[in-house]
Amino acid sequence: MNVLSTNAVEVGYLVAAVCFILALKGLSSPRTARRGNLVGAAGAAIALLVTFFAEGSHFEHIPLILLAIVVGTAIAVPAARQVRMTAMPQLVALFNGVGGGAAAIVALMELNRLSGAISAGADKDWGNQAAIAFTVLVGSVSFAGSVVTFLKLQEIMTTRPVVLPGAAPLLIVGMAASVVLGLGVFGTGSLALGLVLLVVGLLLGVMMVLPVGGADVPIVISLLNAFTGLTVAAGGFVLHNTLLLVAGTLVGASGTILTRLMAAAMGRSVMGVMFGALRGGSTAGSTAVSDRPVKSVSPEDVAILLGYARKVIVVPGYGLAVAQAQHTIRELAELLEARGIEVLYAIHPVAGRMPGHMNVLLAEANVPYEALKEMDEVNPEFKTADVVLVVGANDVVNPAARTDPKAPIYGMPILEVSEAQQVIFLKRSMRPGFAGIENELLYDPATSLLFGDAKESLTKVVGAVKSL
């Protein structure tokens, strides 16, 4: 449409880049988070408009491009609006993957143009060829890796680490091959080599994520998110587009920090998450169900324990979210409070599937914000609690994190529920938690178990408390 001069376009991109910085800044604080996100979206809209009206853009394909954007929106909006909040982490992983895939394709198309120009006698463009190689490789790793994290979180495939025979040497071979191919693309600008690099990148992405255990997957999503950011930044080099460069770099840098923060919250190192299973260190634990005796109780027993307590702490976990029992637990808490009992919620940083996931889920059920206590705040409270009610959580209260150096969760800070007088677990079965290890606490004499779906169990307990 050739309306905007190059300078005007650059100014538009600058405005968009500032919007993205403000978006990340806003997202770092609860008060400004939502506004921050909207500022980011506005920045993206500005950038897109400016691109369409840029001078020198010979866009005879604009109607088709707009159609493609409409199609993408029609796919994305219903998915983002309708997904259950429990399934949200894997949706974010998918969104991240397609972004990486798009960047890899964009780079391949530039390579196609470049290799055509080179065979027509043009000079090689070394910087561009290096950036293209990087974008294709990391973009395809991010795409394939994200798909595997999706399959793991959706439990389409096992959440346990998958270590194929010879996985470690294969991974090294794959990495070496990708470096050689990357150098090949850099040196020759050949499209064929670029396509082989794409395939190797996809395989490498799968190989890197397969050995990661289910509980660590959120860290990998965050890492792949940073990868995609860097891919987009390299895409900015390729297209000489400052906005892609700045936005991608921002995400790459902030994503790296966020990945380290997440890993720290779980007591893990990023290297340990990625390569621990290959070294054979972190796959200890078994899925076998032990037949040791446990104390199984009825909803009425639970009601009596709760109804005559002075202080109750609820530990909500992913099981609560899956059963959609957020509203029932709130009803129970309100009943207990009406009896003069103090009720707190203990939120582990990684309760649910991702840091902060449980806060989102409970906020959805209108649980008062002030009753939600973070781990450091609530751990001293367990000593004075009469009853701890663990609903669908397991790994975050597993003492193995402190006592068993072989456990995959060793070193992760936990909620110290064993300090309380009584612990009640609401569980579906004796199946181990997401990390795939047994919980000694289940066999403790002070522990009672109420088996069944979290929502049904809680509904029965609510009924029993009412009739006390």
Place this chain on the structure above:
Amino acid sequence: MSGVALLAIFVLAVFVGFEVVSKVSTTLHTPLMSGANAIHGIILVGAVIVSGEARTGWELAVGLFATVLATVNLVGGFVVTDRMLEMFKGRSLQGGRR
């Protein structure tokens, strides 16, 4: 723009990226990751540019495919982040006031 100028922008952006998220409570890790995820969907601009420059039908088809993927990343990312944050609305302000 020269490669060196682009490199300078890259280095400065790295520092900005490190700075803006250095202090975040765990409560916001998930929305922040999701928001950052949406921002790299701006590769849509790149997909639009290469689609616009396509000369053959094959190039156009691949470019449009990348455009669809990038749109899913960009639009879906912002919408899902907004949905997460919608649930904090008011509640966090209330907590802050007391």
